[in-house]
Amino acid sequence: MTNKLLRRWAPGIAVAAAAALGLTACGSGGSGSDSGADADSAASALAKGGSITVWAWEPTLKQVVTDFQAKYPKVHVNLVNAGTGNDQYTALQNAVEAGKGVPDVAQIEYYALSQFALGKSVADLSAYGAKDLAKTYSPGPWNAVNIGGGVYGLPMDSGPMALFYNKKVFDKYHLPVPTTWDQYLDDARKLHQADPKAYITSDTGDAGMTTSLIWQAGGKPYKVDGTKVSVGFDSDAGTAAFAKVWQPLISEHLLSPVVPWSDQWYKGLGDGTIATLATGAWMPANFTSGVKAAAGDWRAAPLPQWQAGQHASAENGGSSLAVMKAGSSKALAYAFLQYANQGAGVQARIKGGAFPATTADLNSQAFLDAPFPYFGGQQANRIFSDSAKNVLPGWSYLPYQVYANSVFNDTVGKAYVSGTPLTEGLKNWQDKSLDYAKQQGFSVG
């Protein structure tokens, strides 16, 4: 059903995208319906008061909304959890299509934002002065909200990647903490041989993780220039490096078949049968609340490198808050974004366990020195903060990545369940993604 609705909604993309480019080319900064919007309009909207609806599933926002309303008693924020990730995007697209029930603010993950930006569902925030915030946010998330010359959201959190490993398991089998992915593969073999129930990690095919690791390997399989897209997994050096390590992990059955985020997965993280996780820096909050049994066992380490001696990193996950174009009080919505993602809200969210995207917080001494009792007192933020600085520039997702990720399992996923080589799976993913681009009227090159 999701895809059906998506298809109904998506044909407008290309035309709208062309229009978007035309507008930004004028350099006027303001987009038609927002005439009069400027850097001060958010402040005056706050003084005037009003009511906005926010669709988000991020748990720490509850506190932010409470604080925000206490500070601005004239403003009422209606925070609605309209589903997580895809569920919410489907609802959002339905609402935009129906022209009714569109929220003022929506949480949109970085990988999905360009789809909404090109579809003209979210507003360009340049008019409110968002362009001046480049230094406020770390490069990965900032790039993600800058699309085709506009700023389409403010970064809420970020996911610079790190390797989380179960130190107890590594100590027990005298495994070195891997600094390269080759070493990681080596550890995977040794661990599974020593304990056939234990796996280096669980992976049943995850589009987000695959693209993040290719990103870290310096790959740039997606090239997007306005309405021109190209996908090139078959001719991409980063993809080749990734497949060289991941293929043996799959074919030698070194990956746990447990589905991530299931109850079994939490169990595996707790009992040592899933020994590492390469993921975003937002993971500690989930460890603390979901894997209580293994408190003290886990540590964080820099992400293994594709070439020894490098310090490359990538982003995994993370969301922005965007102002919906169809919303009625955009200035007030932007004021909320500023509070939650740039102002006092950031501190409240860090306290709640979220990982910030703001450079000031990523570099603050208190943040870097904070010990993580869950990781045996380790000052893990130092690793995460370094990772945020080392995120490779130049990565972009497709302007229809939500669709592309939805066909990942039909293509690349086959490599995990049958003998299909990973490279062939990636090639199929590429073909399917390009077919879709053609159907939607993108020019493919």
Added chain:
Amino acid sequence: MSTATRTPGRPRRSVLLTGLTAVVTLYSLLPLGWLLINATKTQPRLLDSFGLWFSGHFALWDNVSETFTYDHHIFVRWLLNTLLYVVLGAGGATFLAVLGGYGLAKFDFAGRRAVFAVVIGAVAVPGAALAVPTFLMFSKIGLTDTPWAVIVPSLISPFGLYLMWVFAAEAIPDELLEAARMDGAGEIRTFFRISLPLLAPGIVTVLLFTTVATWNNYFLPLIMIRNPHWYPLTLGLNSWNQQAATVGGQPVFHLVITGSLLTIVPLIAAFLLLQRYWQSGLAAGSVKE
């Protein structure tokens, strides 16, 4: 042993069939047993113990009270929503099915055969297939994200109508209606005083069917309702389940399990209490007199 005593008219027991029934019984009770057992565990115990046996201290009551109080008593709200949808949706569907079924069975009018064909056709169309067109229609009227979006589509139950029709045709002798008319009773009065009591077993059957369908309805509210304050239990439990897959979210598998158990308790109670009526209702029309 006992199989040796064969009384005429009573079928011989078949070991094979008894065995098969036992297997099927076990198969259907196993998930229920799993649910019951695991509702007694705390969240950490849930993850590190064997699924089909008890472990740790008996936490059922803690879980139940946490289910009701978690996130500002939202579970109570979901329960009340479900009750609202069931009372108005399933109750209304039953009422309409009784009226329609009675009318079609006992009154002769032009186009009855066409109505019959439409109803039979509608029985064959699964509700899920109509959900998307229904959504688009409702969003045009502006009713999405309101309780009406769940209640109004639930009012239509082609299967219930068909069942009532067949039941009414069998359960109410035409002679009885004629006698009532002869005595001067109006059609409305005849319906409420004479026919309705005769239809009681059929009504209970349809009520049970529509109640179960509305209580368990997932897909329709999923696409219609966005605001968690209007979620029925099915959607609410799913949203709790998804917390585990959310950045910074708190996994509450123990509450999902306890909540699921609490969700099926009223259904089980309804079935046990109304079982008698239900059986006689289902068998209606199966034997020609």
